[in-house]
Amino acid sequence: MAALRVATIIGSTREGRVGESVGRWFAEQAGRRADVELTVLDLADFVFPARLPEVATREMDAFAEQIGRAEAFVVVTPEYNRSFPASLKQAIDCAYDEWHGKPAGFVSYGCRSSGLYAVEQLRAVFTELHVVTMRDTVSFNLLDGGVDDAGRPPDDGEPARALTAMLDQLVWWGRALRAARAAVPYIS
Incomplete structure (x- = not known):
């Protein structure tokens, strides 16, 4: 069976962010799997307009095209103000x-x-977009050694186990939904 096309979206654009390190860590870990084909979409690499225009910009279209190409998503997000x-x-x-x-x-x-408060907010947004969200997540507390001084999580232990569980679920759902979309176009 063909590898699942997974878009990893690094959601923070803040200077000095940890998101890039966490996102790259995830991509390295997930990239070891034969059942996923990763694309990293770092939002810091996109220039979106301050206001949503009536007609999408090239950057907006390019992002939407990448989302359309993907068969599954992993969102790397910080929590800002819950x-x-x-x-x-x-x-x-x-x-x-x-x-x-x-x-x-x-x-x-x-x-x-x-x-985890950010994840709960994202679940509501993605439900509206007809996206199935995985129960298991990978999460890090920045105050208790969840990441090193460079913002990188450990490669083993609980983060690795959580990542495996989440990706196993994502691949299962991704394959099931791929087959469903091929059999009957999704109705929104």
């Missing part, structure tokens, strides 16, 4: 139909709650 960053919401809103009938997993980080 939610996810505005940059991530802006990117999510650049696509609509492209999200439908696909699964998403989450890798989150933050202080104390390890980004």
